[in-house]
Structure formats: structure tokens, C-alpha cells
Amino acid sequence: MEIKGSCLCGAYRFSITEPMEMMSTCYCSVCRKAHGTGQATFVACSKTALQLEQGEDVVSDFKTQLGGTRNFCKNCGSNLPVDAGERFIIPAGLLDDDPGVDTVIHIFVASKAPWVHIPDGGTQHDEYPPEWLEEN
Numbered sequence: 001m002e003i004k005g006s007c008l009c010g011a012y013r014f015s016i017t018e019p020m021e022m023m024s025t026c027y028c029s030v031c032r033k034a035h036g037t038g039q040a041t042f043v044a045c046s047k048t049a050l051q052l053e054q055g056e057d058v059v060s061d062f063k064t065q066l067g068g069t070r071n072f073c074k075n076c077g078s079n080l081p082v083d084a085g086e087r088f089i090i091p092a093g094l095l096d097d098d099p100g101v102d103t104v105i106h107i108f109v110a111s112k113a114p115w116v117h118i119p120d121g122g123t124q125h126d127e128y129p130p131e132w133l134e135e136n
């Protein structure tokens with residue numbers, strides 16, 4: 001399998017060569033600001049699954065107040081994949097192909113904006129799901 005992905009301007013391009021581990025949608029205030037939307041949907045893949053094809057030179061980053069890192073394209077501002085230790089977390093909107101997964105995990109629902117409506121289906125968590133925290 002191969003799923004292609006790219007930023008808005010096309011300078012950053014990657015492919016994913018293994019099945020995604022999961023798709024999640026986050027409603028936290030940091031994602032809201034960073035993405036300019038009510039929620040941000042991500043896919044996760046293993047470290048070996050993501051191949052950067054081009055664009056290492058356009059990656060810029062921002063350290064959030066909570067200590068996280070947000071990568072973005074310095075040409076177009078698209079949010080880019082972030083190295084999360086065991087895996088890469090990839091903004092799902094970058095994908096050019098169908099990843100074959102759907103959102104099943106809604107996170108940080110306790111801090112969602114009042115105008116955001118969470119779709120039916122999947123599990124909802126006030127912050128991170130407990131099983132994610134156990135991994136760290």
C-alpha cells in the first residue's frame with residue numbers, strides 16, 4: 001500500500017507505506033488555534049511507515065505553552081506531521097489518498113468550542129484516552 005500526502009503548496013510531500021494505526025479528532029484549544037478550525041483530525045502511523053519525499057527544508061516549528069511542538073510549512077502554513085516518539089502524528093487533511101480508516105476516537109471533548117458538534121459514533125474522552133497515557 002501507499003498513501004500520498006502533501007501540504008497546501010506542495011513543497012512538502014510524503015508517503016505512508018503501512019496501514020494507519022488510528023484516526024482521532026481533537027477538540028482542544030491548541031488544535032483550534034493552530035488549524036483555525038473547530039477540530040483537527042489526525043492519523044497515526046509507525047516510525048517506519050512514513051517516508052518523506054521532499055520538503056525537509058520547508059519545515060518550521062512552534063513550541064506551544066504546554067511543551068508540545070507543532071510543525072508547519074513555512075511556505076503555506078499547513079500543519080505537518082509531528083514526531084511523537086513511538087509514531088508520527090499526521091494531520092489527516094494532508095492525505096491525498098483514502099487512508100482506509102475513520103475517526104473512532106474523539107479527544108479533548110471537554111474543551112471543545114461551544115459551536116462545535118461532535119458526530120455520533122466512536123468514543124469520546126475529556127482529554128487523552130487513558131490507554132494513550134499508559135504508553136508514556
Ligand SMILES: [Zn+2]
Pocket residue numbers: 007008009010011012058073074075076077078
Ligand atoms: Zn507548503
Ligand SMILES: [Zn+2]
Pocket residue numbers: 026027028029030031032040108
Ligand atoms: Zn488538540
